[in-house]
Amino acid sequence: MNHPGELISAYLDGELTRPEIDQLFDHLSACGRCAAEMQGMQSVRSAVRSLPLLELPAGLVPEADAEVVPLRRNRGFLVGAAAAIVALVIAVAAIVTPSTAAISVEELSSRYGARASLDPAFGPAKVIVPQLMDLE
Amino acid sequence: MTESVPLTWEEVARVYGRKIYNFAYRLTGNSDDAADLVQEVLLRVRKGLAAYQPGSFEGWLWRITRNAFLDDIRRRNRRPTAPLPDEVDRWVVASAASADVEYSRISIGDDVQKALLELPYEFREAVVLCDIVGLSYDEIARAVAVPVGTVRSRIHRGRRLLRESLT
Numbered sequence A: 001m002n003h004p005g006e007l008i009s010a011y012l013d014g015e016l017t018r019p020e021i022d023q024l025f026d027h028l029s030a031c032g033r034c035a036a037e038m039q040g041m042q043s044v045r046s047a048v049r050s051l052p053l054l055e056l057p058a059g060l061v062p063e064a065d066a067e068v069v070p071l072r073r074n075r076g077f078l079v080g081a082a083a084a085i086v087a088l089v090i091a092v093a094a095i096v097t098p099s100t101a102a103i104s105v106e107e108l109s110s111r112y113g114a115r116a117s118l119d120p121a122f123g124p125a126k127v128i129v130p131q132l133m134d135l136e
Numbered sequence B: 001m002t003e004s005v006p007l008t009w010e011e012v013a014r015v016y017g018r019k020i021y022n023f024a025y026r027l028t029g030n031s032d033d034a035a036d037l038v039q040e041v042l043l044r045v046r047k048g049l050a051a052y053q054p055g056s057f058e059g060w061l062w063r064i065t066r067n068a069f070l071d072d073i074r075r076r077n078r079r080p081t082a083p084l085p086d087e088v089d090r091w092v093v094a095s096a097a098s099a100d101v102e103y104s105r106i107s108i109g110d111d112v113q114k115a116l117l118e119l120p121y122e123f124r125e126a127v128v129l130c131d132i133v134g135l136s137y138d139e140i141a142r143a144v145a146v147p148v149g150t151v152r153s154r155i156h157r158g159r160r161l162l163r164e165s166l167t
Helices: A005-012 A018-028 A032-049 A062-073 A075-096 A105-118 A129-135 B009-028 B031-051 B057-077 B085-098 B100-105 B111-118 B121-133 B137-144 B148-166
Strands: none
Touching: A005 A018, A005 A032, A005 B148, A018 A032, A032 B111, A032 B121, A032 B148, B009 B031, B009 B057, B009 B111, B009 B121, B031 B057, B057 B121, B057 B137, B111 B121, B111 B148, B121 B137, B121 B148, B137 B148
């Protein structure tokens, strides 16, 4: 019997055509050895894929660090900044268009938090607290 | 896998730096070598990005990564001529298996990592590009410059050896 061993791994990786899948399963239904190999390949594949994805050493690629570091360093500030912006938007919305409720607090907080984490230029200078104070 | 092209070198570094690091670490079991490779690859990407022709960005990037990795092995091997792939493999396995310092860099009980290091280079590379990096067979074929059928064969034979090693 010709055992289609390579089709097993390719099947697990989603790399087979429909006729190849049919060929493989026709064979598996009649071959206990290949059915066992399918299980073995599946567990090996899972074992390799479950290896932890390691973090880049800090400072190795500053461009990569920029994505993460500001959020961690300025977490407290960002939460405050986002809250200030939310308050500002709500206040303006209440004054200009009282019926508008287009965005949730969570959505805005999340949006600005994500933006700040990706764009180092987005920072304290962009938050104009005095305006908020004036509105209150 | 995306075919879109990152616009800037910084985006390449941000999106792929960690993947390149994991690729190299799983091939060598050595964090210092992996860190060196990330820097070398990003340097090559920076030089080559301007001349990049739209196509398979993943294939292009991983071909650069693979070539940088093999160049690094050749340099460390201090041989006047480029080693054949099986010689490359012996160097990596020997360096990982002979020196205590190398063993100390592999976490205790990490049987899968050890089993990976015992694979012949071509099989290890194919398995890592597939299961760690997440490339399709077609992208691996482009990166390694072999037919897709060869990729399929290497991945399966690599997994077979891993299973033997782990059971």
